[in-house]
Amino acid sequence: MLGYIVKRFFYMIPTLVLTSMLVFFLIELPPGDYFESYVNELIAAGETIDPKQIEFLRTEYGFDRPVWERYWIWATGMLVGDFGYSFEYELPVREVIGDRLIFTIIVTFFTIIFTWLIAFPIGIYSATHQYSWGDYGLTFLGLLGLATPNFLLALIMMYLANQWFGTAIGGLMDPEFVDKPFSVAKFLSVMEHLWIPVIVIGTSGTAAMIRRVRANLLDELRKPYVTTARAKGVPEFKGLMKYPFRMSLNFFIADIGSVLPQVISGAEIVAIVLSLETTGPLLIQALQSQDMYLAGSFLMLLAFLTVIGVLISDIALGFLDPRIRLQGGVSR
Numbered sequence: 001m002l003g004y005i006v007k008r009f010f011y012m013i014p015t016l017v018l019t020s021m022l023v024f025f026l027i028e029l030p031p032g033d034y035f036e037s038y039v040n041e042l043i044a045a046g047e048t049i050d051p052k053q054i055e056f057l058r059t060e061y062g063f064d065r066p067v068w069e070r071y072w073i074w075a076t077g078m079l080v081g082d083f084g085y086s087f088e089y090e091l092p093v094r095e096v097i098g099d100r101l102i103f104t105i106i107v108t109f110f111t112i113i114f115t116w117l118i119a120f121p122i123g124i125y126s127a128t129h130q131y132s133w134g135d136y137g138l139t140f141l142g143l144l145g146l147a148t149p150n151f152l153l154a155l156i157m158m159y160l161a162n163q164w165f166g167t168a169i170g171g172l173m174d175p176e177f178v179d180k181p182f183s184v185a186k187f188l189s190v191m192e193h194l195w196i197p198v199i200v201i202g203t204s205g206t207a208a209m210i211r212r213v214r215a216n217l218l219d220e221l222r223k224p225y226v227t228t229a230r231a232k233g234v235p236e237f238k239g240l241m242k243y244p245f246r247m248s249l250n251f252f253i254a255d256i257g258s259v260l261p262q263v264i265s266g267a268e269i270v271a272i273v274l275s276l277e278t279t280g281p282l283l284i285q286a287l288q289s290q291d292m293y294l295a296g297s298f299l300m301l302l303a304f305l306t307v308i309g310v311l312i313s314d315i316a317l318g319f320l321d322p323r324i325r326l327q328g329g330v331s332r
Helices: 002-028 034-044 051-060 067-079 093-128 133-147 150-165 184-221 224-231 236-242 250-254 256-265 268-273 279-288 292-320
Strands: none
Touching: 002 067, 002 292, 034 051, 067 292, 093 133, 093 184, 093 279, 093 292, 133 184, 150 184, 150 268, 184 250, 184 268, 224 236, 250 292, 256 292, 268 279, 279 292
């Protein structure tokens, strides 16, 4: 096992290097740069432009250097925790994403917990009561959740929260707590606003997971070992949870590779509609304004979490399912 993990870590190095090259040059690919976009915004606003100042800023931030040299400075800086400078916010990238990253992790964590708590019991019930009225009703709700766009549900929930509970959803806290130090009142304000984005973002994920739990568990329940366990008098709940449910979780463990990047990427469209202080809107804005170091650092963090998530899922699958071997070769 240890040798397998070490080998996988060595495989990650060229993967992340190639990803960093691809990310950097794709951000560089569109014509122009951040300063050209900045100049165009000033001209559109009717402000005067000092060409000498623009040239000074280009030189100051290294835009007069070759592309490969700027890539090398950025890539080697990330190894020591320097993710570059955000031109739009005029701050180091670490400072720009700090608070937003915390809020994104909070929202995503509660969303994942909400999804699991709802999806697993419903999926198990639907699989063990196939073609019952309860199964049909829950299937209908699941398909309804998959078909409803998240941004539309966000608008509906904002209206209902304001009408029924008097909660104005526009961010993760009341305006008076923005830029204030953490306190009990600020925490309570975050909790008051948190349930709307959790429900909205978790709806489609919950509906999809219900369908997958049901399908995988039904497949396991039809296998001969389940019939044998029932014939030997194994209690129904124990026989269900010990083997069929455990084997049906393979898809769930395999999804860890995509769950970890979601922790920081967030639901971008929903975050924009609900005015959430998360990283999703920040990433979109950085891509639009060609704030290359901010956007590139986000994308590299997503790539790093993806390869780590895939490794964790592979190791967990090896422990969960004895049929899966991490090492190749013929077993005797």
